[in-house]
Amino acid sequence: MSQTDDDYEYDLFVDGAFRPGASGDRIDVSFPYDGTVWATVPRGTATDVDRAVAAARDAFEGPWSEFGGSERRRVLDQIADAIDAHTEELAELETRQNGKLVREMRGQMESLSDWYRYYGGLAEDLGGRTIPVENKSETGGMLAYTRKEPLGVVGAITPWNSPLMLTTWKLAPALAAGNTFVHKPSEETPVSALRFAELVAQHTDLPDGVYNVVPGHGTEAGAALVDHEGVDKLAFTGSTTVGRDIASAAGERLIPVTLELGGKSPNIVFESADLENAVNGVVKGIFAATGQTCVAGSRVFVHESIHDEFVDAFTERAADVTLGNPLDPETQMGPVAFRDQWETVRSYVERGAEEGATVAFGGDRPDDLPGECFIEPTVLVDVDNDMTVAREEIFGPVASVIPFADEDEVVDLANDTDYGLAAGVWTEDMRQANRLVERIDAGMVWVNEYRAVSHKVPFGGYKDSGIGRENGAEALDEYVQTKSVWYDQSGDVSDPFSLG
Known part of the structure; x- marks a missing residue:
């Protein structure tokens, strides 16, 4: 890695060191606020992925295999300490890549160490169980127990909206379980991953080759990682379309996969809700992070x-949202991460209007801001649940407000989607809240809150929103395999043709 003033030039991170890419081609990284290019990274190829997987395999079978649970905990604690010492730097790198608010990125960076410490504790206690079985004879019996063992080399592909957080959700449990890791970050946001790898190399005892980073395009480096015969497990966060392709490839090779995919999450406001609180929660669910989050509460159902x-209250709040430089702590909403995504968001607003929705507020690019990636917070009304804007994930600050008459109707509407990632319920009737929690088809339901996450609480969805869980103790199960062990203590195999 080299840095001149504010310009960064990184190489691949493979086998504990920065190395040039095989092709020599590079990818520019720009600041979405004004479009300036401030970093370049290699355009990774199948050759680079092959080198990274080989390094990960060598580390898995070599030095990393000698690290027991307590030693893995020590390394994970060291990673946590390195993050804590560099939160401001990492937060700024995240913002300069994707344009999300620096205050949100700072909050994410300040909490990331909790994940590594949490999974470090689980690494120290990782084990199987002893299982009572029938005695085989009068002279002795059977002993059976299980072991939890790592899968091997994990191939992980992460998106651009919360790069290091979504990497951590995979890396921390994978390392805790004893796996090694090859990471393909988004080509839009690769810099923070490479800097993080550098910090890990500088400040921890993680053996070379355990964590490798190969930036590049999904169709090249990403596809090579998914198809690589040396990868034992795939973990992906991104679109449902790509997730299906990855699941198909994993199925062909019969390897496990964790998929955290899209969402079209309902945010339901009942008549008993505290209106001001609900409006703030709906704003948090769709305009925070410029709507660029898989759990965005993009379908707002209101009694x-x-x-x-x-x-009226929602559009008034939308009009008060302060757009601007995401590095300014006073800014409340930054730009969309890149121009193609801006065009996607804008096309959905136009499609909604064509299908009969009314733009109650927003939908345009402000004239007083630089670059090409700003769009106003957008409120659509007169929306039917069958419209495109209510069916497809927009991944931008666009809320569709849909009225409902009663509890049964809104449950049907909320569940009438291919997705099932998250939901919000706003009500002061806790019996009603409990009924909704049970009836909504979603992996996560918030009551009088939205977008809360924790290292201790599982994260994942139903239906087209993914397979498996991240966070919580459940995530560790995604990175281990179970081995059953039998001991005959009787010394008597008298009938070789019987079972047991």
């Missing part, structure tokens, strides 16, 4: 008795 009052 018909308070619909108009809610829309």
Whole structure:
């Protein structure tokens, strides 16, 4: 890695060191706020992925295999300490890549160490169980127990919206379980991953080859990683379309896969809700992070008795959102991460209007801001749940407000989607909240809150929103395999043709 003033030039990180890419081609990284290019990284190829997987395999079978649970915990604690010492730097790198608010990125970086310490504790306690079985004879019996063993080399592909957080959700449990890791970050946001790898190399005892980073395009480096015969497990966060392709490839090779995919999450406001609190929660669910989050509460269902009052308050809040430089702590919403995504978001707004929705606020690019990636927070009304804007993931600051008459109707509407990642329920009737929690088809339901996450709480969805879980003790299960062990203590195999 080299740095001149504010310009960064990174190489691949393979086998504990920065190394040039095989092709010599490079990818520019720009600041979404004004479009300036501030970093370049190699355009990784299948050759680079092959080198990284080989290094990960050597580390898995070599030095990393000698690290027991307590030693892995020590390394994970060291990673946590390195993050804590560089939160400001990492937060700024994240913002300069994807344009999300530096105050949000700082919050993410300040919490990341919790994941490594949490999974370090689980690494120290990772083990199987002893299982009572029938005695085989009068002279002795059977002993059976299980072992939890690592899978091997993990191939991980992460998106651009929260790069280091979503990497951590995979890397921390993978390392805790004893696996090695090859990481393909998004070509839009590779810099923080490479800097993080550098910090890990400088400040921890993680053996060379355990964590490798190969930036590049999904169709090249990503595809090579997915198809590589040396990868024992795949972990992916991104679109459902790509997730299906990865699941198919994993199925062909019969390797496990964790997929955290898209969402079209309902945010439901009942007539008993505290209106101000609900409006703030809906704003948090769709305009925070510029709507660029898989759990975005993009379908806002509002009881018909308070619909108009809610829309008035919601549009007023949307109009008050401060757009600007995401590095400015006073900014409340930054730009969309890159121009192609801006065009996607804008096309959905136009499609909504064509299908009969009304733009109650927003939908345009402000004239007083630099670059080409800003779009106003957008509120659509007169939306039907069958419209495109209510069916497809937009991944931008666009909320579709849909009225409902009663509890049964809104449950049907909420569940009438291919997705099932998250949901929000706003009500002061806790019996009602409990009924909704049970009836909504989603992997996560927040009551009078939205977008809360924790290293201790599982994260994942139903239906087209993915397979498996990240975070919590459940995530560790995604990175281990179970071995059953039998001991005959009787010394009597008298009938070789019987079972047991």
